[in-house]
Amino acid sequence: MSKVLINVGMSILVGGIFIIAGLILLYKPPKDINGLYGYRTTRSMKNKVLWKEGNKYSAKLLILYGVILMVLDIVVSLAFSNGEYTILVIIGLMIVSSILLIMAVERKLKQLEKTLLE
Structure with a gap:
């Protein structure tokens, strides 16, 4: 029974970390492109539009x-x-989940980048 409680606790912790990180990023998004806080990938850091959308969507x-x-x-x-x-x-x-999240955000940013270039 203690293994079950530990595993359920880990489940809540892992999901909770994702949720808390998302809430922080949603309500306190980084104002400027930086290397410390926010959704930071090569594509998201190309310009302010991609940075803002990458952080909001992620x-x-x-x-x-x-x-x-x-x-x-x-x-x-x-x-x-x-x-x-x-x-x-x-x-x-x-x-x-982390890999799928990055793939989804990068796909969205790639589409946005294409529309910006047109």
Whole structure:
């Protein structure tokens, strides 16, 4: 039973970190392009328009993915309560979510960049 509680706790923590990061980025977005705070990729740092959109869109996705991740991880934790590798599945889902988030934001920024150049 203690493994289940630890895994559920980790699930809430991981999803909660995504949600909190998204809320901070949504309500306190970085004003200027910088190397410390915000959605920082080569594309997002090209200009102010891409920077602003990258931060706004990634904040919304962080919140959405955080909620999905939390629910999914809790379901996995409860479904595989005796599994020794449940924590690895939770970490794996976090990594996959992060990769999907970056891919989605970069795709959106690429489309925006094309429209800016036209």
